[in-house]
Amino acid sequence: MSTAGPAEGKPMRIVVVNNFFPPRVGGSAHMSASLAAEYAAAGNEVLAITAAYGDAPAEEERDGYRVVRLPAVKMPQLGLSIDFDMTFASMRPGNWRRLWKLLNEFKPDAVHLHGQFFDLSWMVGIYARRHKLPVLLTIHTLLISENKMYGRVFRALDAMLVNPVLKYLRPRFIILDKQGVDYCVDRYRTSDDNSEYFPIAVDTGHFAKPVTKDVRAELEIGDAPLIVSLGHVIPLRDRLPLVEALPAILERHPGLRVVVVGRVYHDAFQQRAEELGVSDALIVTGAVPKADVPAYFAAADIVTHDLNGGCGTASLEAMLSGTATIASVTEDNYPGIELHNGENILLVRPNDSEAVATTVLSLLDDPKERARIAEREASMVRDNFGLDVVADEHLRVLTKLVADS
Structure with a gap:
C-alpha cells in the first residue's frame, strides 16, 4: 500500500462516502474501499460512510479504517431495464441526525464523495459545505441511455x-x-x-494472490476456448455485441463457451442468444465474491466486458491479471495515458459485433500473439492504474485542498 502523501506532513481525518460499498460488489464499491485503505495506510484517520446492505454489520473496522452503515430503504424493482439494486439512507427517519452526530464526533478535515446522484453524497456534501470542508467527488456512473425515453429522463x-x-x-x-x-x-x-483527471484505481495486490478455485472444472468446461465477460449486465453494458459475434466465432470454434459473471439487470443478451441459436454457448453465473474474480480471469483465454463504449474496472483488472482483454474506447480515453491498439490494449468500435468476432478469432488462432498482448496490457495497467499510483494522486490533491481551506 501507499505510504506517500499526507503522511509526510500532518495526518488528515478523511471521510469516504459511497452508497455502494463492500460486501456489495461493483467497480465503485471496490474503488472507494481500496482508496479508503490507502488513505489509512498513509497515516490518515479514515471514516467510511455507506448504506446498509444485506447482512453487513452496522459498524466494523476493516483495513485500518472504520466503516459505518446507515439504515437504508431499498429501491423497489419495477421490471424496467434501468432497475438497479440501490438503497437510500435519506428516507430512513433519524438518519440526518445520526449522520450529523457521527460527523461532528469525527471532525473531518476533508470529504471524498463517490457518486454524484447518491443521497449519502448529498447528505455528507451538505454537511461539508456548511462546515467549509474541502470535497472531492468522483464521477463513476453517467446518467445516459441509448433508450431515448430513458435518455430524456436522465438528462x-x-x-x-x-x-x-x-x-x-x-x-x-x-x-x-x-x-x-x-x-x-x-x-x-x-x-x-x-477537476482532476485520475483513472480508475486497480488493486494490483489482489491479483498477486493464488486463485481460489478451478473455474473450468467447476463449470465443466475442460480445455474448450473460453471467453469471460465479468460485470453486472445493465443497458450500458448489455453484452449484445458479444452475443451477436458468437455465430461467426462458433463456426470456427464450436466448443467455445462464454461465461457471463455478474448480476443480470438487463436480459436482452439472453433473448438475442435464443434468437441466434447460440444459447448453449452461454453460462451465466450471477454475481460472485470479489475473492473469486481472479480465478475467472485465470481460466479465460479472452476477457471482454466493455463493448458498448467503455473500459471499466473489470476490464482493467482482467488486463492486470494477464489475460488478453478487449474493450471499446478510443486511444485518448484516459487523459495523460497513452493507449496503442494492438500493442498495450485491444480496442474495437462500440457496438461492433463484426469487429468483436474478428478480434476474438485472431486471438484464438494465435496463442503467442494473445500472450504477447496480454503481457503488455498487464504492464500498462500496473504502471498507470495501480492503486498505489492513483491513491498518491488523490492524497496529493486532498493535502493541497486541506492546506488551502
Whole structure:
C-alpha cells in the first residue's frame, strides 16, 4: 500500500462516502474501499460512510479504517431495464441526525464523495459545505441511455436535480476518462479549474494472490476456448455485441463457451442468444465474491466486458491479471495515458459485433500473439492504474485542498 502523501506532513481525518460499498460488489464499491485503505495506510484517520446492505454489520473496522452503515430503504424493482439494486439512507427517519452526530464526533478535515446522484453524497456534501470542508467527488456512473425515453429522463434529472445540488456543494471533481470529461462538461459545466483527471484505481495486490478455485472444472468446461465477460449486465453494458459475434466465432470454434459473471439487470443478451441459436454457448453465473474474480480471469483465454463504449474496472483488472482483454474506447480515453491498439490494449468500435468476432478469432488462432498482448496490457495497467499510483494522486490533491481551506 501507499505510504506517500499526507503522511509526510500532518495526518488528515478523511471521510469516504459511497452508497455502494463492500460486501456489495461493483467497480465503485471496490474503488472507494481500496482508496479508503490507502488513505489509512498513509497515516490518515479514515471514516467510511455507506448504506446498509444485506447482512453487513452496522459498524466494523476493516483495513485500518472504520466503516459505518446507515439504515437504508431499498429501491423497489419495477421490471424496467434501468432497475438497479440501490438503497437510500435519506428516507430512513433519524438518519440526518445520526449522520450529523457521527460527523461532528469525527471532525473531518476533508470529504471524498463517490457518486454524484447518491443521497449519502448529498447528505455528507451538505454537511461539508456548511462546515467549509474541502470535497472531492468522483464521477463513476453517467446518467445516459441509448433508450431515448430513458435518455430524456436522465438528462432532465441531471438538469433539474443533480446539477443544482453540485452547484451548491462546489466539489473538486475526479473524472475517470474522456467520456466522463465530455459528459461532465456538458451536464455540470466542469472545467480544468475544478477537476482532476485520475483513472480508475486497480488493486494490483489482489491479483498477486493464488486463485481460489478451478473455474473450468467447476463449470465443466475442460480445455474448450473460453471467453469471460465479468460485470453486472445493465443497458450500458448489455453484452449484445458479444452475443451477436458468437455465430461467426462458433463456426470456427464450436466448443467455445462464454461465461457471463455478474448480476443480470438487463436480459436482452439472453433473448438475442435464443434468437441466434447460440444459447448453449452461454453460462451465466450471477454475481460472485470479489475473492473469486481472479480465478475467472485465470481460466479465460479472452476477457471482454466493455463493448458498448467503455473500459471499466473489470476490464482493467482482467488486463492486470494477464489475460488478453478487449474493450471499446478510443486511444485518448484516459487523459495523460497513452493507449496503442494492438500493442498495450485491444480496442474495437462500440457496438461492433463484426469487429468483436474478428478480434476474438485472431486471438484464438494465435496463442503467442494473445500472450504477447496480454503481457503488455498487464504492464500498462500496473504502471498507470495501480492503486498505489492513483491513491498518491488523490492524497496529493486532498493535502493541497486541506492546506488551502
